[in-house]
Amino acid sequence: MTAMNEAGLENAAILLMSLGEEEAAEVFKHLAPKEVQRLGETIAKMKSISREKVESVLEQFSTVAAEQSILVADTDAYVKKVLTRALGDDKAKLLTDRILPTNDVAGIDTLKWMEAGAVAELLRNEHPQIVAALLVHLDQDQAGPVLKGLPERMRNEVLIRIASLDGIQPNALRDLNEVMSKVLSSGGEMRRASLGGVKTAAEIINLLGTPIETSVLDFIREADAELAQKIMDNMFTFDDLNRLDDKGFQALLKEVQSESLVVALKGASVEVRDKIFKNMSSRAAETLKEDLDSRGPVRLSEVEAEQKEVLKIVRRLADEGQIVLGGGGGDELV
Numbered sequence: 001m002t003a004m005n006e007a008g009l010e011n012a013a014i015l016l017m018s019l020g021e022e023e024a025a026e027v028f029k030h031l032a033p034k035e036v037q038r039l040g041e042t043i044a045k046m047k048s049i050s051r052e053k054v055e056s057v058l059e060q061f062s063t064v065a066a067e068q069s070i071l072v073a074d075t076d077a078y079v080k081k082v083l084t085r086a087l088g089d090d091k092a093k094l095l096t097d098r099i100l101p102t103n104d105v106a107g108i109d110t111l112k113w114m115e116a117g118a119v120a121e122l123l124r125n126e127h128p129q130i131v132a133a134l135l136v137h138l139d140q141d142q143a144g145p146v147l148k149g150l151p152e153r154m155r156n157e158v159l160i161r162i163a164s165l166d167g168i169q170p171n172a173l174r175d176l177n178e179v180m181s182k183v184l185s186s187g188g189e190m191r192r193a194s195l196g197g198v199k200t201a202a203e204i205i206n207l208l209g210t211p212i213e214t215s216v217l218d219f220i221r222e223a224d225a226e227l228a229q230k231i232m233d234n235m236f237t238f239d240d241l242n243r244l245d246d247k248g249f250q251a252l253l254k255e256v257q258s259e260s261l262v263v264a265l266k267g268a269s270v271e272v273r274d275k276i277f278k279n280m281s282s283r284a285a286e287t288l289k290e291d292l293d294s295r296g297p298v299r300l301s302e303v304e305a306e307q308k309e310v311l312k313i314v315r316r317l318a319d320e321g322q323i324v325l326g327g328g329g330g331d332e333l334v
Helices: 006-019 021-028 033-045 051-067 075-087 089-099 106-113 116-123 128-135 140-148 152-164 170-181 198-206 210-223 225-235 238-243 246-253 258-265 270-278 282-294 300-319
Strands: none
Touching: 006 021, 006 033, 006 051, 116 128, 116 140, 128 140, 128 152, 128 170, 140 152, 140 198, 152 198, 152 210, 152 225, 198 210, 198 225, 210 225, 238 270, 238 300, 246 270, 246 300, 258 270, 258 282, 258 300, 270 282
């Protein structure tokens, strides 16, 4: 539902209201906090709905539901039984622990329903390793504000641990959940996944805003220069250029050599290309398109090298204040 457009969200809200309070409540129990919030806000805004609209939504749902087919009523139980018969109890348990949902994060999952400030206050006296293990279960746009609420040194220590984290062992996860369950009420189930890592740390740092971002990266660089570079490489990729506004693009294009841009764009998304063309004069855009068309195949290593050079310029312009990266500071891009 996170990718649902406004029309789809409205249709879902109409369907829920059509079900009645008890049935709608049962549906809400299976939704994530963000989904509940978005649907709740949409329902609150809907003051009147035409009969035709309601009938249209119900018809669409009926059509989609009719196309679904359930082969097994309880798929979790089916998988456990089949794997146990095939592999025996011990091997089957190892596999089912990895591929089936688990209650091991029931208490931890409750954090998703809390305000970021309350979560930060709850965690500020915990060990950074525990905080890191908890934050990787949250969406990045919640984890970022939580980190902002922590003391600076603790925030930096937590991010180093997030970047270095390579999953969480089931036993450790259960122990962590038991600790949190003493403070928090039970939440829903969550599928175990590979959590943490450089990309997760980079995505969170992107949301912190420039002053905090700089402080965090300086701290990580002192502790582990290689890890800091890996995080920076993941913080803002070439395709993320699409996040710059027109003024930011124009500032960047003044600094990039034409030849470098041509090679870099060989591996760019259509969205980035279109935005670059949009921020050039008609003549310059046509020339660039012709250069791209006439340029033969380019080695991937060359494309990546030129893209890194462009990103170095982006980082320099960001440091100089000419453009702003990420969305954590609430500032407009300039």
